[in-house]
């Protein structure tokens with residue numbers, strides 16, 4: 793049974809805002825200088841924050857894929873099916889990317905600037921992908937639900 797569409801759209805929008813805040817927080821963590829002797833704590837904090845973010849993203853994708861939004865797009869705007877497929881592919885890409893950086897960060901047991909810089913730039917690349925992904929999704933969501941409401945049936 794699909795959830796109420798206004799609730800889904802509202803929930804997805806709220807989650808997008810929450811993701812933005814979390815990404816800004818993580819960017820702050822990776823942008824900050826690691827204090828002398830503080831690498832182990834920095835790495836653990838970042839690991840846990842990324843782990844939570846990864847789980848939140850997974851739940852967010854569950855909501856988008858299973859909560860009715862993508863079905864609604866296909867119902868209201870079947871010609872946008874390739875956009876839906878692209879979003880689903882990106883969900884996988886984002887998830888795999890986040891899992892990979894978690895693995896990579898765990899592998900950097902000692903403070904190695906070059907390896908840390910690589911992990912941080914990988915995180916940044918995933919965040920860039922998430923930002924464009926959510927933007928396209930918001931457009932699709934807006935046109936889907938506005939069209940649906942304007943349809944008058």
Ligand SMILES: [Fe+2]
Pocket residue numbers: 853856879883925926929
């Ligand atoms: Fe998405």
Ligand SMILES: [Fe+2]
Pocket residue numbers: 804808852856926929
């Ligand atoms: Fe999303």
